[in-house]
Amino acid sequence: MNENRKYPFSEIDPDICKGCGLCVASCPKGVLVISEKLNSKGFHYSEYVGEGCIGCGNCFYTCPEPSAVTVYMKNYVEEEVS
Amino acid sequence: MIMAQKTVLRKPRGFIDVYKHKPGAEKDRTHYCPGCGHGILHKLIAEALEDFDIVDKTIVISPVGCSVFAYYYFHTGNLQVPHGRAPAVATSVSRANPDSVVISYQGDGDLAAIGGNNILQAANRGENMVVFFVNNAIYGMTGGQMAPTTLEGQKTTTTPYGRNVKTDGYPIQVCEIINQLTAPVYVVRTSLHDMPNIRKTRAAVRKAIMNARDKKGFSFVEVLSMCPSGWKMDSVPAQAWIKENMIPRFPLNTFRDISENTPAVERPVPVMDPAEVKKILEYDALSDSNLQKNSDAAYDKVAVRIAGFGGQGIMSTGIALANVGMEYGYNVSWLPSYGPEMRGGTANCSVKIQEDTIGASECTEPDMVIAMNQPSLEKFEKIIVPGGALIYNSTLISIEPARTDVKVYPVPITGIADELGDTRVQSMVNVGAFAAVTGMFDPGEIENLMSSLFKGKPEKVMKLNEKAVRKGYEYVKENFS
Numbered sequence: 001m002n003e004n005r006k007y008p009f010s011e012i013d014p015d016i017c018k019g020c021g022l023c024v025a026s027c028p029k030g031v032l033v034i035s036e037k038l039n040s041k042g043f044h045y046s047e048y049v050g051e052g053c054i055g056c057g058n059c060f061y062t063c064p065e066p067s068a069v070t071v072y073m074k075n076y077v078e079e080e081v082s
Numbered sequence: 083m084i085m086a087q088k089t090v091l092r093k094p095r096g097f098i099d100v101y102k103h104k105p106g107a108e109k110d111r112t113h114y115c116p117g118c119g120h121g122i123l124h125k126l127i128a129e130a131l132e133d134f135d136i137v138d139k140t141i142v143i144s145p146v147g148c149s150v151f152a153y154y155y156f157h158t159g160n161l162q163v164p165h166g167r168a169p170a171v172a173t174s175v176s177r178a179n180p181d182s183v184v185i186s187y188q189g190d191g192d193l194a195a196i197g198g199n200n201i202l203q204a205a206n207r208g209e210n211m212v213v214f215f216v217n218n219a220i221y222g223m224t225g226g227q228m229a230p231t232t233l234e235g236q237k238t239t240t241t242p243y244g245r246n247v248k249t250d251g252y253p254i255q256v257c258e259i260i261n262q263l264t265a266p267v268y269v270v271r272t273s274l275h276d277m278p279n280i281r282k283t284r285a286a287v288r289k290a291i292m293n294a295r296d297k298k299g300f301s302f303v304e305v306l307s308m309c310p311s312g313w314k315m316d317s318v319p320a321q322a323w324i325k326e327n328m329i330p331r332f333p334l335n336t337f338r339d340i341s342e343n344t345p346a347v348e349r350p351v352p353v354m355d356p357a358e359v360k361k362i363l364e365y366d367a368l369s370d371s372n373l374q375k376n377s378d379a380a381y382d383k384v385a386v387r388i389a390g391f392g393g394q395g396i397m398s399t400g401i402a403l404a405n406v407g408m409e410y411g412y413n414v415s416w417l418p419s420y421g422p423e424m425r426g427g428t429a430n431c432s433v434k435i436q437e438d439t440i441g442a443s444e445c446t447e448p449d450m451v452i453a454m455n456q457p458s459l460e461k462f463e464k465i466i467v468p469g470g471a472l473i474y475n476s477t478l479i480s481i482e483p484a485r486t487d488v489k490v491y492p493v494p495i496t497g498i499a500d501e502l503g504d505t506r507v508q509s510m511v512n513v514g515a516f517a518a519v520t521g522m523f524d525p526g527e528i529e530n531l532m533s534s535l536f537k538g539k540p541e542k543v544m545k546l547n548e549k550a551v552r553k554g555y556e557y558v559k560e561n562f563s
Contacts, residue, residue, distance in 0.1 A: 016110060020117030020310070020317035026277045043116070058277050060091040061284065064121025065111055066128065066155065071091040 008055030008074045010048045016068040019043035023059035023069060032059060096128025096137050097155050104154040113151055117317025119274045119307025120149050123216060126280075126287045127185065128156065133288075136295055140183040141175050143168040145197075147189035148223045149216065158185075166197020169204035172211045177349065183294045184211040191221040194230040194254050201256070208265030208299040210347045212290040215256060215302065218309040219328060226312035230254040233331055238312075253331055257304045261337040266300040267344045268293055269337040273306035275324035279334070289341070297346035306332055364537070373410045379521035383436035385445040388512070389462050390454025390475070392420060392429040395509030399452065400431035402513050402535060406523055407435035409531055415443035428457065435522065450519070452512055454495065459483060473515050475508075491519060491562055498553050507550035514554025519562075525555040 010032065012023070017039065023046050024032045031052035039045045046059075055073045063069040101109045114121045131137045141159035144152040145168045153160030159182070163171040172186040186204075193201050193215050201213065220238050221227040227240040231253050235244040245253075257271045268290055272283040283305055290301035306328050308320035315323065353359055388399050400416045407414040415434045421427035432445035447467050453459035453474040459481070463472055468487045476492035477500075483490055493515050499508040517523040528551050532544040 018111075018116035022117055022317050022321070025318045025321070057091050061125070061280050062122065062277060064114060064116075064118050064125070066097050066121065066125055067093040067110060069091075070093070073089045073091075076089040 005072075006051060007072055007076055009053045009072055010059050011070045011072065012046050012048060012059075013068050013070075014039050014045040014047065015041070016065055017043060017045035018065060018068075019045050020064065021046065022062045022064070026058040026062040028056060028058065029054055094125065094128035094132045096131035096140075096157055097124075098157045101154045104151070112155060114148065115309075115311045117308060117310040117320060118148070119218065119305065119309070120216060122274050122280060123214060123283070123287070123305055123307065124152070124155060126284045127187075127214065127291070129284075130288045130291045131156075131158065131183075134291065134295060136183050136291075139181065140185060141172075141179070143172045143175065143184070143186045145186075145188040145192040146223075147192045147221075149187055149189060150223070152187050166192050166195070166200055168192070169197065169200045169209070169211070169213065172213075173204050173207070173209045176210050177352075180210070180297070180349070183291065184209075185291070185294070186211055186213045188213065188215055189222065190215070190217045190219065190231040190256075191224075191227075191229045194256050198230075202259070202263070205260050205266050205300050205302065206263050208267075208347065210294060210297050210299055212294045212301045212303065214287070214290075215304040216307045217256075217304055217328075217332065218307045218312065219253070220309060220312045222309045222312045226309070226314075231256075231332075233327055236327075255332060257302065257332075257335070257337050260302050266302055266338060267298050267341040268301035268303075268339050270302070270339070271304040271306070271332060271334050271337070273324055273329065273334055274308065275306065275321040275329070282334075286336075289339075293341045296341075297348075298341040298344050299347050301341070304332070306334075373527055375410050375412070376521055376524065381449065381520040381522055383434075383438070384450055384520055384522065385432070385434045385436075385448045386450040386452060386516070387430060387432055387445045387448040387462050387465070388452040388454075389428070389430035389458035392427045394429075394454045395506065395512070396420075396429045396454065397431055398509040399512040400433045402509060403433045403435065403516060405535055406513065406528055406531060407433075409534075410523065412436060413438065413440050415440045417443040417445075430458065430462070450516075452516070453479065454508070455479065456481060463488075471519055473512070473519065489519075491515065491558060493554065493557055495554070498557060499550060502546060502549055502553065504546060507547055510547040510550035511554035511557075514551040514556075515558045516554075517551070518555045518558035525551050 029052045031049045034044050035047045060069045060071045142156045144162040146165040168186040168188050172184045176184040217231050219231045221229050228238045232245045237244050261269045270286045272286050273279045286303050290303045293301045306324050310317045310320040388396050390396050397418050404414040404416040412435045417432040420429040434440050450471040451462045451466050456479045459474050463483050463485050466488050471489045473491045475495040477494040477496035495508050495511050498511050499505050529548045536544050
C-alpha cells in the first residue's frame, strides 16, 4: 500500500470494474467518477478521485462485482489480509 | 462483527479466491451483467458467511436462472439442481446434514413459476433453510420473458404490449403467500434500489443466515433486484425503476419475524443403519431357512402371470410364490397390476423366480399363467410361450382354453378352497398347484414356512393354509401325472 495514501480510501480494480456506475451514484461525497479511459474489456471503469472518501462503504456494498471495490478504513492495518 | 468495526471492506472470504470452476480466462470476475443485483446479494451472503465463520458448514443450492452458476463463486458446498427444485433438494440436504447451513438461492421464474409448489411445501414443513428469492419481475437469463412476478402492463419479450391481466393474470406476491403458512419463522421483502435499502437487505440476509445456523427453521428473504439488461436500461435508472414500479406492487415489509421465540428445529432421526433396517423388515427371519433347490425340477426358472378378479387372492398368490422362492435362495420379483378398485376389478401380477439376476419384472411372455376367471383366461392364455403351462380355475371357468401348444391344468381352485371351508385360501391352493407343476417347491417344506408367510396370524389360519397347499399339490399330482 502506498504510504502516502490518505485513509480512508476506496480502491477500484479498473480491470474488474464493469462500469455500471452504481458506486458513483451511491457515493455521498461524490468522490467516485466514471473514467474517460477504457479497461481491457472496453468498459469505462469507475475510479476514486484521490481524496474526500469518508469510508462509508457504500461503494463496496452497492458494487455487484465481489472483488472490484476495496475500502480501506481509517484504522486499517496491513496484517488483516491472511 | 458490525460494519463499523471492520478496518477493510474487501472481497469476502465466503467467495472462492479464484473462480476455478468457471470456464474461460476470466476467473477473477463473475458472469453477471454490469449493474446486476445478483452480485450485490452474493456479496452480502458471502460476507455474512465469513463474519459468522460458517463458510465450511454452508451448502448453497444453485437454481436454474442467471444464478445457475452460483457454485462458481461461493466457497461453500454447492449443488446445482433442476429448475424450481432447489427447495426440495435443500430439504434433503438439510435433513441429511442437520448441522449444516442450507441456502436455497432462486430467481422469480424458478421459484414462483416452475418451482411454485416446491417452495410452498418446503416452507410449510418449516425446513431449516434460508431461501433467497431474487425478484426482478422477468425471466432474466432467457432474455427477459414474462415471469409470474411481471408487473401489470410491463413490457417483456413475451408481452410486447405489456402484461395484460385479462390474459396473463396478476403479479404473484410470494412473500404474502408464504406468510399465510404457519411454519416459516422469518418472511421479509427488501430491495436493492438504493443504499439504505441495500443495508436493510444486508441486515435481513444476516438475520436469515443466523436463523439457519441456529436451526430456527424456514427463513424467506425476497429481494427486489435490478436487471438492467432484461429491462433494457442503465444500472442507475434500473434502481429508480424498482422504486417507482416494483415497490408499489411488492411493498417492502418484514411480514414475519418470530425466530427469537422459536425453539431450534428437532426432527426424529431416521433409521439409517443397515442392520437396524434389516431387523425392522424382519429380513433375518426370512433368510434363516436353508432350503435346497430341487435339481430334478421340471423348471429351473419360471415367469408366471397370475390373473383374475380383485379379491381372488391374485396378489397374495404372487407374494407367497415370491416369498417361498426367496426361501429357496432364488432371485425373485413380484409386480402387481390392478385397477383403482380394491375388490371386484380385474387384477394380475407377474412373478419371476430364477437363479440369474432379474431384469424386467413384468412377464410379457410367461412360462406359466394361472387364470382364476374366464376373462383372465381369454386375455392371458395368448401370451404364454409355446410349451408353457396354463393352470386355470375350473370351478369358475366353463370354456376350454384355445391354446393347444401348452400344457393345460384345469384345477377346481375355488372348489378346493370352499371344501376346506374358506374361499380365501385359494391363493395357497395355487401355490400347491404351482409346486406340483414346476417341481421347484416341496409342499412339506412350504408347510414349515407358514409361520413366516402368515406371521402374526392364529395357528388355525396357518393349519388351514397348510392344508390348502397340500390339496392343490395333490390335485395336480393325482390328475395330471
